[in-house]
Structure formats: structure tokens, C-alpha cells
Amino acid sequence: EDQVTQSPEALRLQEGESSSLNCSYTVSGLRGLFWYRQDPGKGPEFLFTLYSAGEEKEKERLKATLTKKESFLHITAPKPEDSATYLCAVAKGGGNKLTFGTGTQLKVEL
Amino acid sequence: NAGVTQTPKFRILKIGQSMTLQCAQDMNHNYMYWYRQDPGMGLKLIYYSVGAGITDKGEVPNGYNVSRSTTEDFPLRLELAAPSQTSVYFCASSYSPVAGSGNTIYFGEGSWLTVV
Numbered sequence: 139e140d141q142v143t144q145s146p147e148a149l150r151l152q153e154g155e156s157s158s159l160n161c162s163y164t165v166s167g168l169r170g171l172f173w174y175r176q177d178p179g180k181g182p183e184f185l186f187t188l189y190s191a192g193e194e195k196e197k198e199r200l201k202a203t204l205t206k207k208e209s210f211l212h213i214t215a216p217k218p219e220d221s222a223t224y225l226c227a228v229a230k231g232g233g234n235k236l237t238f239g240t241g242t243q244l245k246v247e248l
Numbered sequence: 249n250a251g252v253t254q255t256p257k258f259r260i261l262k263i264g265q266s267m268t269l270q271c272a273q274d275m276n277h278n279y280m281y282w283y284r285q286d287p288g289m290g291l292k293l294i295y296y297s298v299g300a301g302i303t304d305k306g307e308v309p310n311g312y313n314v315s316r317s318t319t320e321d322f323p324l325r326l327e328l329a330a331p332s333q334t335s336v337y338f339c340a341s342s343y344s345p346v347a348g349s350g351n352t353i354y355f356g357e358g359s360w361l362t363v364v
Contacts, residue, residue, distance in 0.1 A: 142290065170346055180357055181340075182355045225290075229345075229346045234296060235296060236291075236293075236353060239290050
């Protein structure tokens with residue numbers, strides 16, 4: 139059975155304190171790994187798609203990387219506005235659907 | 249550019265009532281989806297559609313129905329509401345299958361449903 143596991147469930151950082159969020163997956167025939175950001179009371183907002191091991195993508199203070207078993211979302215020098223829940227999802231096979239993890243709730247404090 | 253629009257934003261239903269959650273997208277996307285999100289759980293796919301007139305079940309379809317008469321609209325029908333259907337519902341759309349395509353799924357703002 140396909141599984142997507144995110145850790146930690148919650149993370150509290152001080153402003154400027156860099157860290158990483160983890161998304162481990164067991165899925166046959168991975169056809170894409172997606173990172174989304176979700177603010178309270180809002181829908182998920184697309185951040186990155188990664189397709190193959192070794193691939194990296196960056197956007198402002200965020201950098202996503204992918205290996206054959208997991209993906210990391212690195213947050214460099216975070217700011218309070220980076221506080222949100224970060225969701226990881228995978229697509230496989232024909233790729234009509236995404237399987238989501240339960241998310242990491244990040245809080246960045248001054 | 250409105251993207252994916254869901255209505256209503258909030259609704260309280262009594263057990264046994266029925267209702268329809270509306271979803272519309274203006275991005276000319278072929279694929280549309282309904283997910284539900286429960287506290288501490290990942291988003292679960294309820295139904296999806298690959299084009300007008302074509303729908304298929306996701307992981308958790310029981311208690312729901314959908315139709316897709318136009319490219320733009322994908323309503324979700326709840327029949328005989330039960331407390332287990334209390335959740336946040338997200339409609340989403342994509343231009344094509346997301347696997348390996350360079351495309352992604354875009355989500356609406358959500359509809360909060362409470363069944364009492």
C-alpha cells in the first residue's frame with residue numbers, strides 16, 4: 139500500500155533558525171512528488187514538484203530535494219510569515235490522483 | 249483570475265439532510281477532484297473527473313455523488329448527511345494528469361461542513 143509519512147508533525151523555530159522537514163514515501167512507480175503550503179482556513183498552495191532522485195528546486199527561503207525514498211523541504215533563515223502547514227504528496231502510475239501525507243505544522247517565532 | 253471557486257464556505261447540516269457543494273474553475277482544466285481533510289489526517293480523494301461526462305471514485309466515495317456536465321463545474325452531492333461527513337472539503341483542478349507532466353493540482357479555498 140502506498141504510504142506518505144511526514145515528520146515532524148509540528149516544528150517550532152526561532153526566526154533565522156534553519157531546519158528541514160521530511161517526507162518519506164513508499165510507492166511503486168513514483169511519477170512526481172509535490173510540496174504544498176497550507177495556511178489556516180485556506181486551501182493548499184502549490185510550491186514544488188520533483189520528479190527524479192537528485193532533483194532540487196528552490197523558491198525564496200525554501201529548497202526541496204528528492205531521493206529514492208524521501209524528500210526534504212529545507213527552510214533557510216525562516217521568517218514568521220513562513221508559518222504554515224507544509225504538505226507532501228505523491229503521484230504514481232497514470233497520475234490522476236495525489237496521495238497526501240498528514241503535514242508538518244511549522245511555527246516561526248520572533 | 250478566480251481559479252477554483254467553492255460555495256458555500258460554511259454550512260451546518262442536520263443528520264439525514266442533503267446538500268450540494270458547488271465547485272467551478274475558470275482555468276479550462278480537464279481534470280477536477282474533490283478531497284476531504286479531517287484533523288490529523290491527510291487529504292483523501294472522494295471523486296474525480298477527467299472530463300465532462302466522466303467521473304470515477306477515489307478512496308472515500310461512500311455517501312457522496314458527483315456529476316460533471318460541463319468542463320467548468322463539478323458539484324459534490326451529500327445524500328443523507330451523517331456526523332462522519334463533518335469535514336473540510338476541497339475542490340481542485342488540473343490541466344492534465346499530474347504525473348510527470350509538469351502540471352499540478354490547484355485547490356479551492358475549502359468548504360467547512362458540520363453535520364449535527
